[in-house]
Every structure is written in structure tokens, then in C-alpha cells.
Amino acid sequence: xxxxKSLSLFPLRGSHLVLYYHQVGEATAGFxxxxxxxxxxxxxxxxxxxxxxxFCSLNEAYQKAESSRELSxxxxxxxxxxxxxxxxxxxxQKLGIPLTLFMIGKCLDNRALAWNHKLIQIKRxxxxxxxEAALTKLGPRFQIGEEGALGQxxxxxxxxxKDALMDLLWELFCPETQNEYLKRTQPFLSKAQMRxxxxxxxxxxxxxxxxxxxxxxxxPQMLIELKQNGAHLADYIRxxxxxxxxxxxxxxxxxxxxxxxxxxxxxxxxxxxxxICDNRQQHALWQRISLENVNALSLEQLLLRPVxxxxxxxxxxxxxxxxxxxxxxxxx
Numbered sequence: 001x002x003x004x005k006s007l008s009l010f011p012l013r014g015s016h017l018v019l020y021y022h023q024v025g026e027a028t029a030g031f032x033x034x035x036x037x038x039x040x041x042x043x044x045x046x047x048x049x050x051x052x053x054x055f056c057s058l059n060e061a062y063q064k065a066e067s068s069r070e071l072s073x074x075x076x077x078x079x080x081x082x083x084x085x086x087x088x089x090x091x092x093q094k095l096g097i098p099l100t101l102f103m104i105g106k107c108l109d110n111r112a113l114a115w116n117h118k119l120i121q122i123k124r125x126x127x128x129x130x131x132e133a134a135l136t137k138l139g140p141r142f143q144i145g146e147e148g149a150l151g152q153x154x155x156x157x158x159x160x161x162k163d164a165l166m167d168l169l170w171e172l173f174c175p176e177t178q179n180e181y182l183k184r185t186q187p188f189l190s191k192a193q194m195r196x197x198x199x200x201x202x203x204x205x206x207x208x209x210x211x212x213x214x215x216x217x218x219x220p221q222m223l224i225e226l227k228q229n230g231a232h233l234a235d236y237i238r239x240x241x242x243x244x245x246x247x248x249x250x251x252x253x254x255x256x257x258x259x260x261x262x263x264x265x266x267x268x269x270x271x272x273x274x275x276i277c278d279n280r281q282q283h284a285l286w287q288r289i290s291l292e293n294v295n296a297l298s299l300e301q302l303l304l305r306p307v308x309x310x311x312x313x314x315x316x317x318x319x320x321x322x323x324x325x326x327x328x329x330x331x332x
Contacts (some may be wrong), residue, residue, distance in 0.1 A: 017073040019291050061279075065282050103204055109191045112178070209226075
């Protein structure tokens with residue numbers, strides 16, 4: 001049998017991998033249910049290192065795009081959760097791995113919860129039937145969709161109304177105020193923790209001001225979200241990194257991404273749909289690989305996902321022109 005390393009890694013040379021997660025550790029899984037366990041994060045990181053991948057910052061990777069054929073990889077995290085300091089930083093320091101943390105502006109230093117974080121806590125304090133009944137009552141006021149799964153219906157609410165809806169549901173079901181919850185649990189990085197991470201070599205980048213769905217925003221709304229995000233982040237760290245990760249991985253129109261990067265002096269925006277031919281050039285859109293729910297996956301399965309995604313029948317022909325040149329470079 002051909003070894004997995006020689007069979008699967010050659011096409012990835014020159015295609016920078018970007019891993020991402022939100023939360024690490026079981027102790028804080030109540031805040032974010034899809035947390036990756038710390039030993040699994042360590043297994044994945046060391047596994048990539050053993051396969052010959054070199055961890056580097058996004059800035060370095062982007063600068064070397066198009067000129068490097070090495071196996072390179074970056075580790076990133078979304079939302080700015082405190083486990084990055086409590087759990088991930090010691091692992092990163094031990095293994096010499098730089099981190100890039102995508103921060104929500106309104107949540108910095110535990111000042112507020114984003115609407116999706118509120119929803120996670122609301123669902124812990126009520127049954128699905130109680131939540132459905134409340135949404136039915138509030139549906140006309142917030143124009144909540146009547147069909148589809150709960151998540152789909154809530155995503156149908158306009159971004160400008162999601163927080164107000166969650167605030168009403170919080171008052172109905174949660175036993176403490178949001179400020180009391182934030183003070184008690186401290187789920188996000190504090191200013192001191194951010195400074196400690198920055199002093200240890202971590203990069204901080206943009207993840208929008210309110211964790212907005214960019215697939216539903218107008219271009220002026222996108223600019224406002226990211227300008228506010230950058231301004232708030234600059235109050236806490238020395239220099240934000242010139243990158244932005246789309247919340248939920250929901251990208252805006254592809255033709256708007258280069259303009260967005262130019263207007264905000266960003267190098268790239270990052271989505272969540274990595275294929276083996278992505279991240280090879282200094283394009284405005286890079287893609288990432290999720291580490292969430294990785295506990296049941298082998299490293300081989302994790303790496304084969306982007307290969308399978310590229311060759312899905314419904315994508316193969318529509319994406320052929322975009323990827324063919326990069327694919328030829330990687331194979332030959």
C-alpha cells in the first residue's frame with residue numbers, strides 16, 4: 001500500500017492550510033458546544049508537524065504565497081474566546097506555533113454577547129417547545145420564517161433585529177442578566193489576556209463588529225461592520241493583522257471581496273470551504289479547514305475532505321476554470 005504521506009501530501013505543496021476552531025476544552029463547552037478537546041488539538045497539531053508541515057503566521061504565509069512549495073499551515077480561532085489564553089497559548093508556546101485570533105468587536109474584554117452566543121445560553125434554559133412557542137408569538141414582529149429548522153428560521157431574521165430578538169428571549173428564559181452572566185463566566189479574552197497573547201506572538205484580526213452575516217449585508221453595511229471592528233480592536237492591541245474571517249463562513253458576493261479588501265487595506269478575507277487548490281496565490285479570498293467535531297476524525301480523513309470537496313459533481317465543472325491552473329501546478 002502507498003503510504004498516506006506520499007500519496008496525499010504532494011498535491012498540497014504550495015497550498016497553504018489554515019485550520020480554525022472556536023473553543024478548546026470541556027470545562028467551557030457550555031458556552032460553545034462544539035469545543036475541541038485540548039488533547040485532540042494537541043494530537044492534530046503534532047500530527048501535522050510529524051507529516052512535515054511548518055506552522056507559520058497568516059502574514060508570513062500570505063507574503064510567501066506563489067513562491068513557496070513547502071507544506072505550510074496556520075492555526076486560527078474565531079470569536080476571541082478565553083480558552084485561547086487559558087489552554088491554547090501553553091500548547092502553542094510549547095510547540096512553537098503562532099496563533100491568529102479573529103475577534104468580534106462588541107465582545108472584546110467581555111463587554112457583550114453576540115446574538116448567536118445569547119441563543120446558545122437561551123437554549124440551555126428552555127425546552128425546544130418553549131422556544132418554538134416564543135418564536136411563534138414574536139414571529140410577526142421580527143419577520144421570523146415559518147418553515148425550516150430552528151437555525152434556518154433564526155437566520156432569516158435581519159441582522160439588525162437579531163440582537164433585539166435574543167434580548168427578549170433572554171429575559172424570558174435566562175435566570176441572570178447578560179452582564180451578570182459575562183461577569184461570572186468571562187467567556188471572552190480580557191484586555192490583559194490579549195496583551196499577553198500579543199506579547200507571545202499572536203496576531204489579532206477582524207471578525208466583524210457584531211458577528212454579522214455578510215451574505216445578507218449591503219456593501220456600506222459591510223464597511224461599517226469592519227471599520228467599527230478595527231477601531232475597537234485597535235484600542236486593545238498594538239496592530240491588528242490585515243485579515244478578516246467571515247462569520248459563519250457565509251461569504252458576501254465574490255466580486256465584492258477584492259473591493260472590500262482594498263477599501264479596508266486588508267490582504268485577504270477567509271471563508272470555510274478549503275479545497276486542495278486554494279490559498280496558493282495572494283488572492284482576496286482564502287479558505288480554512290474546521291477542527292470542530294474533529295475528535296472522531298483521523299488526520300487522514302481531515303486532509304482528504306478538501307480533496308473530496310473539490311471533486312463533488314455539482315462543483316467540478318463550475319469551478320474547473322478557476323482551479324485548473326493551480327491544480328496542474330500542484331500535481332505536476
